[in-house]
Amino acid sequence: MGELARDSGLHARHSRRRMMAMLSLEQRRAHNRERNTRWRAKHVERKREQANRWYAANKAQAKASTARWQQANPEKVNAKAARWRALHPGASSRWSQVNPEKAAAKSQRWRDAHPERAKEIARKSCEKNRDNIRARQNKRRADNIDAARAADRVSKRRRYERCPEVILANRKRWRDANLERLKPIEAASRLRNAVGQKALYKKWASANQDKRRAHEMARRARKHAAFVEKVNPVVVFDRDRGMCGICREPVDRNEKWHIDHVVPLSKGGQHSYANVQLSHATCNCKKHDKFVAA
Ligand SMILES: [Zn+2]
Numbered sequence: 001m002g003e004l005a006r007d008s009g010l011h012a013r014h015s016r017r018r019m020m021a022m023l024s025l026e027q028r029r030a031h032n033r034e035r036n037t038r039w040r041a042k043h044v045e046r047k048r049e050q051a052n053r054w055y056a057a058n059k060a061q062a063k064a065s066t067a068r069w070q071q072a073n074p075e076k077v078n079a080k081a082a083r084w085r086a087l088h089p090g091a092s093s094r095w096s097q098v099n100p101e102k103a104a105a106k107s108q109r110w111r112d113a114h115p116e117r118a119k120e121i122a123r124k125s126c127e128k129n130r131d132n133i134r135a136r137q138n139k140r141r142a143d144n145i146d147a148a149r150a151a152d153r154v155s156k157r158r159r160y161e162r163c164p165e166v167i168l169a170n171r172k173r174w175r176d177a178n179l180e181r182l183k184p185i186e187a188a189s190r191l192r193n194a195v196g197q198k199a200l201y202k203k204w205a206s207a208n209q210d211k212r213r214a215h216e217m218a219r220r221a222r223k224h225a226a227f228v229e230k231v232n233p234v235v236v237f238d239r240d241r242g243m244c245g246i247c248r249e250p251v252d253r254n255e256k257w258h259i260d261h262v263v264p265l266s267k268g269g270q271h272s273y274a275n276v277q278l279s280h281a282t283c284n285c286k287k288h289d290k291f292v293a294a
Helices: 002-022 025-042 044-057 059-072 074-087 091-098 100-113 115-128 130-143 145-162 164-177 179-192 194-207 209-226 233-239 281-293
Strands: 257-261 276-280
Touching (some): 044 059, 059 074, 130 145, 179 194, 257 281
Antiparallel strands (some): 257 276
16 A cells, blocks of 8 residues: 555656646746645645744744735735725724724824825714714803803903904994994993992093093083083982982982983983982982983
């Protein structure tokens, strides 16, 4: 049996050499390739073991060689990855879920390498998810409303500091365009903040002496133009029997009270007994604001 096997082996080798001699170089190469393939297919396990042994013994070299090959063949690497992904749907996103930091770093690397495409993709995705994004932003803002408002104030302040003229001009333009709408709103707010407003005015006046003086001069001038006679407040109080001319309720002599011009000086009213009445300070302020608003 052994004899026979060796014989047939000898015979095979011999006839192979004869056959090869008759082939062209190309044909011989093809033949060898085919033979190798056949051998590998028959000895898959052995080949794999051999490869593993070599790999274990030459890890660094193997890795370097793989890296070189990958660098030289990016399309092949991509194609291989694509094949693998097609065979394992969902694996990539599962991996991302398990390794969020690595996934984020990988995305970042890609974005760094493709800034234009990354920008384009981000823009498209924003466009597609505009409603979702806005809803999420609104929710986040509502959840942290105090922090959001503080941040708004800071950024507003910063914008203003960067170019105050532009901001002021914008504000004035808007105000001029919405004057009618603003009047009642501002009057109501003045009324609400009467006390604070006074303190603010005091502070403003002491910082802006010139403007304050101009205001007072204008008011004095109006009063002067309207002047008919000197009006003694106590006389008016007694004449009106301590009743507020605006709300018709009694006025406490020891509280704050005003002498109100029935027709305001600014509307051409006169400074005379005929055009004044006793009033609560608050009633007078309310009326003033109504006139400003009207
Ligand atoms: Zn009153």
